[in-house]
Amino acid sequence: MAIEADKVSTPEYDLVVIGSGPAGQKCAIAAAKARKRVAVIDRMGMIGGVSVHTGTIPSKTVREAIFQLSGLAANPLYGDGSRSHADISVENVSSRVKAIVARETDVIQAQLKRNGIAIYQGRALFLDPHTVEIQDGDEGIRVAGSKILIACGTRPAHSPDIPFDNRRIVDTDHLADLGGLPKGIIVVGAGVVGLEYASFMAALGADVTLIDQRPVVLDFVDRQIVEALSYHLRQLGVTFRLAEKVTHVGIDPARDRIFAELESGKKVQGDALVYAVGRQANGDQLHLEAAGIAVDSRGKVKVNEFFQTELPHIYAAGDVIGFPALASTSMEQGRLAACHMFGIPFEQMPAFSPYGIYTIPEISMVGQTEETLTTNKIPYEVGIAKYSELAKSMMLGDQAGMLKLLFDPKTHKLLGVHALGQRATEIIHIGQAVLFYGGSVEYFHDMVFNYPTLAEAYKVAALNGLNKL
16 A cells, blocks of 8 residues: 655656666666666665566576586587586576575675665556556565656566466476476577576486477578587477467376477477566566556557667666567667756667577677678678687587678678677677678777787688689
8 A cells, every 4th residue: 555645745856767677787787877866766675676686697607507517618629517407406506506506696786876866665656647656575665766767677578378377387487496307498588698598408418398389580680500409409309390389388287297288289398488478578567557658469669760668758678578589688778768868968779780599509799790781782792600610619619600701792891790609799899890880890800819819710701802803
């Protein structure tokens, strides 16, 4: 029950931020640095947002833990790695996740306090275009903001046809509730999140069946990279069921198994099912109609190029506005929103941002793909470096990775960079810098790279491409 307005004063801020994930956090800090009075609201126990508690940080921590504990990070030359799949328990992994999440939460909370930002914990609901009520149990307080940023993130999308029990049939927020690693796992949804978790569980020794109604996976990623990723996932033990729609999910009590019936008539069985079909933005939980703002069927908020909603003083950033829904881009969106609000000089978002997908093996990309260049009738040449050609990758035990450069055959201007394998999401930034400044592959041809490194793949790929001309 909310406290009546006349019984309590309403604190007024220059900026009220709803959500403390990457977008909200960076917006709040940028405004505080400009000497603005700032308040941040987030749910109890969710400082840092979904990114810290159920999304980016936990999933990437799980990945690194699996890499270290399974011996996948060890070179086959040194034996079979430090541990076998059977030696790895969910406790091994979850203890690492809890430690990293706790540390990140403390770091973010300290950052906000150090910048003089007020922190409110509870559920935020709009009362009017400038007033937000924070509900915490039976009590509620109100805050007012001259400017407001909506950065409330997303939650896993649910289907009424899936009988979630948060024990054996779960969404990606409740993976820990499985209580262990089932032998056979059905993953419904082959998007970025579904692919990441499918690869994690397969790396731990589970038999994974990945189902998606789309005929191809990651249609925005270079096809050669996707085909290589699919091959490696199959090698890990992932079975793909693409262009297949799930019509019914249930439990077979006689066999104590989960089953998923497909529209084609197939029946897939396993010990658990993870539903990873899309995300629902939390814009539908803020009572935005009281502020005069509409959300779409997926809870997303529409914004202009400055991240303003229909009401110029209310902004939105991060996953709640949709694609690309990355922690990295959300941070920049939040910062740019703060700059526009308070007249801080800024430049627009760069034309190309890197994209990282933390599967095993990981992939990353920046710039154009062969498919987009072909569609736009832009000529290009390709230069490829195979990890098997690099001394460093042999040391890392990754001979299957690759780096791919796309460039103009006449001017040699770099057009796109695509990577597969260990540390792909790290080395992509070298190509990003050259792409941003309009450089050519001649840079990689002429520069000296440390040896042995994965970065020298750029030189190998540039030589490979230029030799084709």
